[in-house]
Amino acid sequence: MAIKKRVVLHFPARRVDEPIIYKLVKDYDLVLNVLKASIMPNEEGRMVMELSGTKENYDKGIKYLQSAGVKIQSLGQDVRRNDAHCTHCGVCVVVCPSGALSLDHKTRMVKFDSAECTACELCVLACPPRAMGVYL
Amino acid sequence: MAKTISEINEKIKKGQAVVVNAEEIIDLVAKKGMEKVAREVDVVTTGTFGPMCSSSAYFNLGHTKPRIKLGGGRVYLNDIPAYTGVAAVDIILGATAMPDDDPRNRVHPGAFNYGGGHVIEALVAGKDVRLVATAYGTDCYPRKKLESWICLKDLNEAVLFNMRNAYQNYNVAVNLSDKTIYTYLGVLKPNLGNANYCSAGQLSPLLNDPFYKTIGIGTRIFLGGGVGYVAWQGTQHSPAALRGDNGVPRRGAGTLAVIGDLKGMNPRWLVGTSMLGYGPTMTVGIGVPIPILNEEILRYTAVKDEDIYAAVVDYSDAYSQRKPDIVGEVSYAQLKSGIVVLQNKKVPTASLSSYPRALEIANTLKDWIAKGKFLLTEAVAPLPGVESGLSAKPFNERPIEQKEL
Numbered sequence: 001m002a003i004k005k006r007v008v009l010h011f012p013a014r015r016v017d018e019p020i021i022y023k024l025v026k027d028y029d030l031v032l033n034v035l036k037a038s039i040m041p042n043e044e045g046r047m048v049m050e051l052s053g054t055k056e057n058y059d060k061g062i063k064y065l066q067s068a069g070v071k072i073q074s075l076g077q078d079v080r081r082n083d084a085h086c087t088h089c090g091v092c093v094v095v096c097p098s099g100a101l102s103l104d105h106k107t108r109m110v111k112f113d114s115a116e117c118t119a120c121e122l123c124v125l126a127c128p129p130r131a132m133g134v135y136l
Numbered sequence: 137m138a139k140t141i142s143e144i145n146e147k148i149k150k151g152q153a154v155v156v157n158a159e160e161i162i163d164l165v166a167k168k169g170m171e172k173v174a175r176e177v178d179v180v181t182t183g184t185f186g187p188m189c190s191s192s193a194y195f196n197l198g199h200t201k202p203r204i205k206l207g208g209g210r211v212y213l214n215d216i217p218a219y220t221g222v223a224a225v226d227i228i229l230g231a232t233a234m235p236d237d238d239p240r241n242r243v244h245p246g247a248f249n250y251g252g253g254h255v256i257e258a259l260v261a262g263k264d265v266r267l268v269a270t271a272y273g274t275d276c277y278p279r280k281k282l283e284s285w286i287c288l289k290d291l292n293e294a295v296l297f298n299m300r301n302a303y304q305n306y307n308v309a310v311n312l313s314d315k316t317i318y319t320y321l322g323v324l325k326p327n328l329g330n331a332n333y334c335s336a337g338q339l340s341p342l343l344n345d346p347f348y349k350t351i352g353i354g355t356r357i358f359l360g361g362g363v364g365y366v367a368w369q370g371t372q373h374s375p376a377a378l379r380g381d382n383g384v385p386r387r388g389a390g391t392l393a394v395i396g397d398l399k400g401m402n403p404r405w406l407v408g409t410s411m412l413g414y415g416p417t418m419t420v421g422i423g424v425p426i427p428i429l430n431e432e433i434l435r436y437t438a439v440k441d442e443d444i445y446a447a448v449v450d451y452s453d454a455y456s457q458r459k460p461d462i463v464g465e466v467s468y469a470q471l472k473s474g475i476v477v478l479q480n481k482k483v484p485t486a487s488l489s490s491y492p493r494a495l496e497i498a499n500t501l502k503d504w505i506a507k508g509k510f511l512l513t514e515a516v517a518p519l520p521g522v523e524s525g526l527s528a529k530p531f532n533e534r535p536i537e538q539k540e541l
Contacts, residue, residue, distance in 0.1 A: 091323075095323055
């Protein structure tokens with residue numbers, strides 16, 4: 001069974017020098033699409049990626065990441081909207097590259113589909129009432 | 137059959153007034169015709185909810201013991217500087233004021249997370265705000281320092297006074313350059329990456345009364361969730377702007393100066409706002425009722441998005457350099473479809489003005505009137521109209537000669 005998931009990986013500072021991603025491809029035959037990455041020596045690294053492969057390989061790959069000390073988080077939890085703050089103006093819609101933020105043309109309300117969010121965070125500062133936030 | 141405002145008010149008091157919003161009136165007129173609807177409908181309500189920079193509030197803080205003369209001194213509210221150049225304990229806070237130590241655009245684009253608009257929102261929400269003041273001291277006002285929490289209910293007066301709101305139409309902003317720019321109309325991506333607009337279109341107050349036949353000085357309005365009044369024409373009021381055959385301006389035209397008691401307002405309708413790379417401001421909710429006195433006034437309120445046009449302006453050059461060129465004209469129906477075609481390119485659109493919230497304002501006002509809680513007012517004086525020929529002038533720059541020392 002094939003599986004495709006978007007995840008946020010947090011690398012501990014001490015692991016930055018190991019070829020973890022290489023192993024995911026080579027040993028677990030996973031296809032990965034890096035959406036965003038921030039990896040610096042001696043600092044915690046953060047990488048947002050889409051992982052796809054067979055369910056069996058995906059589970060093994062995740063297990064390997066965990067054993068290597070990488071913390072894994074599903075992406076949906078990363079960028080969130082404070083619904084009490086959102087005024088539904090729509091400025092974010094043209095800034096969002098993934099289509100996670102879109103306009104319902106009937107109600108003219110802004111919809112946020114966190115499953116489509118790639119956590120690029122472009123909406124966070126573009127939002128005039130600052131309703132979009134990053135939560136790690 | 138013409139009606140008067142006092143006749144409509146009598147119906148409002150009896151709970152018999154027929155009130156619809158500026159969106160509903162469109163279908164109603166299409167279905168029943170002008171003549172019948174002009175007889176049946178008494179009031180059309182409008183609404184708009186967008187960032188409006190020329191907004192401010194003034195406060196009277198009450199006198200401390202011993203007294204302090206803040207005039208000529210410095211006052212900060214949550215680190216935002218307020219204007220003190222008036223009497224001892226009166227201060228004015230502007231929506232775009234920002235902390236002295238805000239990095240502004242030193243690291244571009246600046247975030248501008250907190251400004252005067254945010255303080256106004258906090259006060260209206262009933263929150264405590266930190267007042268820090270220094271003064272020079274006089275014989276009758278000896279105190280030189282004051283640090284205290286303040287909140288809205290402790291102030292003598294707290295009045296929202298906005299010198300320019302509710303613009304009758306506005307530019308659609310695009311970027312023809314090859315790099316992203318950060319404007320008061322939002323982030324504009326390069327090479328016509330997006331087109332941003334800021335008007336509620338068919339719901340917007342002054343687009344429903346294009347010649348200011350009913351909206352004038354003294355008109356009672358919905359302001360920031362409470363009740364306010366039109367105080368004057370707004371700054372840059374330009375009734376002589378280019379208009380279409382239907383009388384509706386095709387460029388920024390009329391504006392309103394509005395005033396109201398902040399203590400009756402609601403933070404849902406006064407929202408501190410941050411424009412990336414531009415500055416802080418405040419999003420303001422305004423709704424104006426339009427009495428349907430005759431068929432002509434009804435016809436104006438039945439205006440549709442497809443009949444309202446706005447100019448598309450390049451903010452990377454034409455706007456910043458004050459050149460008259462426009463990229464084109466588009467209707468609000470096209471803007472609201474999500475895509476406009478400019479220079480043979482499909483350009484995604486975004487709005488800074490919230491249409492669902494504008495509709496909520498129009499419906500709230502409709503509810504107030506239908507329940508007899510809100511009566512209409514006769515204008516005390518009209519706003520300058522087309523016949524005034526009034527149009528905002530550019531700055532007349534006269535360089536000052538530097539004398540050699």
